[in-house]
Amino acid sequence: MNAFRLPEITRGAPFEIEVDGQPVMAYEGETLATAMQAAGIRAFATHAQPHPSSRLFCGMGTCYQCLVTVDGQPNYQACRTLARPGMKVETHP
Amino acid sequence: MTVPGFDIAVIGGGPAGLAAVQVATSAGASVVLIDDAEGLGGHYYKELPPSGGSRDPKRLSKKEREFQRLKQLIAQCGATTLLGARVWGIFDGSGATFNGHSANPDTGFSLYLEDTSGGSRALAARSLILAPGVYDRPLPFPGWELPGVLTPGAVQNQLEKQGLLPGKRVLVAGSGPLQMVVAAALLRHSAEVVALLDSSGALAGMRDIPSALPGLMSRVGEGADSLSALVRHRVPVLFRHAVYRAIGTAESGVQAAVIGRVDAQGYPIPGAEKEFQVDTICCAYGFVPSIAMTLHLGLDHHYDENLSAFVPGFDEHMKTSLPGVYVAGDVTGVGGKPLAELQGQLAAYSALESMGKLTNQQAAHYYSRLIPSMRREQRFARFLWKRYRLLPGLLELADDDTLFCFCEAVPVGALRACLKDGGCDLFGVKLRTRLGMGNCQGRYCIPNAALFIAAHGGKPVAELDLPSIRPPIVPVRMKDIAALELLPQDE
Numbered sequence: 001m002n003a004f005r006l007p008e009i010t011r012g013a014p015f016e017i018e019v020d021g022q023p024v025m026a027y028e029g030e031t032l033a034t035a036m037q038a039a040g041i042r043a044f045a046t047h048a049q050p051h052p053s054s055r056l057f058c059g060m061g062t063c064y065q066c067l068v069t070v071d072g073q074p075n076y077q078a079c080r081t082l083a084r085p086g087m088k089v090e091t092h093p
Numbered sequence: 094m095t096v097p098g099f100d101i102a103v104i105g106g107g108p109a110g111l112a113a114v115q116v117a118t119s120a121g122a123s124v125v126l127i128d129d130a131e132g133l134g135g136h137y138y139k140e141l142p143p144s145g146g147s148r149d150p151k152r153l154s155k156k157e158r159e160f161q162r163l164k165q166l167i168a169q170c171g172a173t174t175l176l177g178a179r180v181w182g183i184f185d186g187s188g189a190t191f192n193g194h195s196a197n198p199d200t201g202f203s204l205y206l207e208d209t210s211g212g213s214r215a216l217a218a219r220s221l222i223l224a225p226g227v228y229d230r231p232l233p234f235p236g237w238e239l240p241g242v243l244t245p246g247a248v249q250n251q252l253e254k255q256g257l258l259p260g261k262r263v264l265v266a267g268s269g270p271l272q273m274v275v276a277a278a279l280l281r282h283s284a285e286v287v288a289l290l291d292s293s294g295a296l297a298g299m300r301d302i303p304s305a306l307p308g309l310m311s312r313v314g315e316g317a318d319s320l321s322a323l324v325r326h327r328v329p330v331l332f333r334h335a336v337y338r339a340i341g342t343a344e345s346g347v348q349a350a351v352i353g354r355v356d357a358q359g360y361p362i363p364g365a366e367k368e369f370q371v372d373t374i375c376c377a378y379g380f381v382p383s384i385a386m387t388l389h390l391g392l393d394h395h396y397d398e399n400l401s402a403f404v405p406g407f408d409e410h411m412k413t414s415l416p417g418v419y420v421a422g423d424v425t426g427v428g429g430k431p432l433a434e435l436q437g438q439l440a441a442y443s444a445l446e447s448m449g450k451l452t453n454q455q456a457a458h459y460y461s462r463l464i465p466s467m468r469r470e471q472r473f474a475r476f477l478w479k480r481y482r483l484l485p486g487l488l489e490l491a492d493d494d495t496l497f498c499f500c501e502a503v504p505v506g507a508l509r510a511c512l513k514d515g516g517c518d519l520f521g522v523k524l525r526t527r528l529g530m531g532n533c534q535g536r537y538c539i540p541n542a543a544l545f546i547a548a549h550g551g552k553p554v555a556e557l558d559l560p561s562i563r564p565p566i567v568p569v570r571m572k573d574i575a576a577l578e579l580l581p582q583d584e
Contacts, residue, residue: 002241002260002372006282009256011146029142034255042240042346055240055346056259057499059247060136061129061179062228062383064532064568065499075532075568079250080209082131082142 003037015085026083033078044091098217099125105224107135108430109422112437113222114172120445124172129179137430139253177209182564192391198417203580213573215580222440224422229377233491236339240346244377245275258282260373264350266290266336267376269481277319280326287369288329292355295332298480308473350374359484378483381540382424388562396555399478402540409464411440428474435467485548498538500531517551
C-alpha cells in the first residue's frame with residue numbers, strides 16, 4: 001500500500017466502483033487509475049498485453065499500459081477514464 | 094463543393110495552443126481548439142478535472158492564478174473548445190490521406206476525433222495549428238515494467254491533476270531539468286525522496302552557458318526553489334548515476350532499486366552498486382516530441398541531435414512543408430512555455446496572413462516583434478538539450494530479457510538477434526519483431542530503437558526512415574468509426 005490522496009484537496013462527491021468484484025471508493029473527477037492506486041491496486045491488467053504486468057506508467061494516455069475492462073467493454077485507459085458510480089472494472093477478465 | 098467548418102483548428106491546449114487561439118480569435122477567425130485531456134493547459138498548467146476537487150483559493154500559486162485568468166480569456170474569446178477529444182485521422186477535403194502525397198491541402202482538412210467517453214465525430218478546417226507537445230522518454234532497464242516504475246510526467250499528473258501521491262519512498266532518476274522539480278514536488282507533499290540521480294555530469298554544459306544566458310537567467314528562480322527543497326530534506330543528489338535495475342513482483346510492484354555509476358557516455362561502471370528500498374521509481378531521460386500527427390500529415394521531419402529525436406521542419410513563421418499546416422510549442426524542439434507561447438502567436442499570425450485576415454504589413458509588424466524573442470528562447474533550448482543530451486551507453490542497461498517494446502513484448506534479445514541477422518533500419522526491425530506495432534504505435538520504443546540500431550551497426554539515426562503513421566493514429570473502437578457520419582466530400 002503506498003499511493004494516497006493528498007489531504008489539502010477538497011474533493012468531489014464520494015461513490016463506489018467495483019474492481020474485480022471488490023468495492024473501491026472513488027471521488028468525482030478521479031480517474032480509474034487514481035481510485036485503483038489509492039486502494040492499493042497497482043497491477044492493472046493481464047489480458048490485452050502479452051507481458052505479465054500492466055500498470056500505470058505514463059499517466060497521460062500515451063503508453064496504453066493501463067488498459068482495463070469497463071462494464072464488459074475491453075481496452076479503456078485507466079489513466080484517462082473518469083470513474084462513475086457503479087462502474088464495474090476488471091483487470092483479469 | 095466546399096466543406097463547411099472552421100478557419101483554424103488548433104490541436105493541443107497547452108501554452109502554444111492557447112496563445113494561438115487568442116491571437117486567431119482576436120482577428121475574427123473562427124477557431125476550434127481540440128485537446129485530448131479533460132482540462133486545458135497541457136502539461137504546463139495542470140488542472141484538477143472540472144468535475145473533481147478544488148484547491149483552497151487562498152493557497153493558489155502564481156502559476157495557478159495565471160492559469161485561471163488564461164482560462165477566462167479562452168472562455169470569452171469565442172473559440173469552440175473540444176476537450177477529451179483525440180484526433181485519430183486528418184484527411185483532405187476529398188478524403189485522401191496526406192502521407193500518400195495524393196491529397197490536396199487547398200481543399201481543406203477533415204479531422205476525425207474520438208471522444209474519451211466513447212463516440213467519434215468529424216469537423217473541417219481551412220488550416221491547422223498543431224501543438225501536440227511532448228511526452229517523457231523512458232529507457233529500458235531490467236524491471237522497468239514493474240508497477241510503481243513511473244515517468245516524471247505520470248508523477249506530476251497524479252500529484253497535480255488528481256491530488257494523489259503515487260508513493261511514499263521514491264527514487265527520482267533519469268536525466269533532465271524536470272527531475273529536480275518533480276523531486277521537490279514529492280517532498281512538498283511529504284514523500285521521502287531516497288535520492289535524485291542524473292546520468293549527466295554535474296558540470297556538463299558549462300562551456301555553452303554564454304549562448305543561453307538570457308533564457309537561463311529568467312529560469313534561475315524556479316531551479317533555486319527546487320534545489321533548496323532538496324538541500325533542506327538532505328536528499329542525496331548523485332550525478333553520473335543511473336537505475337541499473339528495479340526489483341519487485343508483478344502483483345505488488347517495485348520494492349527496491351539498484352543504482353550505480355555510469356561513465357561520460359552513459360555506460361555502466363561495474364563495481365559499486367547500491368540498493369534502495371523504494372515503492373516508486375520515477376525515471377525518464379528527457380522528452381520526445383509527439384510527432385504522430387505531423388508524420389501522419391506527411392510533413393518533412395529531421396533528426397535533432399540535441400534531443401536525440403525527430404522533429405517536424407518549420408520556418409520562422411511556423412509554416413511546415415504542407416501549405417496551411419503550422420506547428421508550435423514543444424513539438425518543435427522542447428523549448429518550454431515561453432517559446433511555446435511565442436510560436437503559438439507566430440503560427441496564428443502566419444495562418445491569418447495566409448487566409449487574408451491580416452495584411453502582409455500587419456503580419457510583418459508582429460513577426461518583427463516575435464521572431465527575435467523566439468530565437469533567444471531557441472538558443473536556450475539548444476543549450477539545455479545539448480547539456481542533457483541522451484548518452485548512448487544508457488541503452489546498454491537493459492539485458493536480453495528486458496522488454497524494449499512493451500505493447501508487443503519484444504525483448505532486447507530479439508532486437509539484437511534481428512540486427513545480427515542483417516536488419517539495419519526501423520522498417521526491418523518492425524517487420525521481424527513487431528516492435529512498435531502495438532497500442533502505443535511505437536511512441537516509446539521507436540525513438541529508442543532508432544538509437545539502438547545506430548549504436549549496433551545499423552544506419553546512423555539521421556538516415557533512418559521513420560515508420561509510416563496511418564489512420565487511426567491512436568486506437569479507436571471500430572463501432573465508433575462505423576457509427577460515424579462522414580463529412581461531405583469534394584468530387
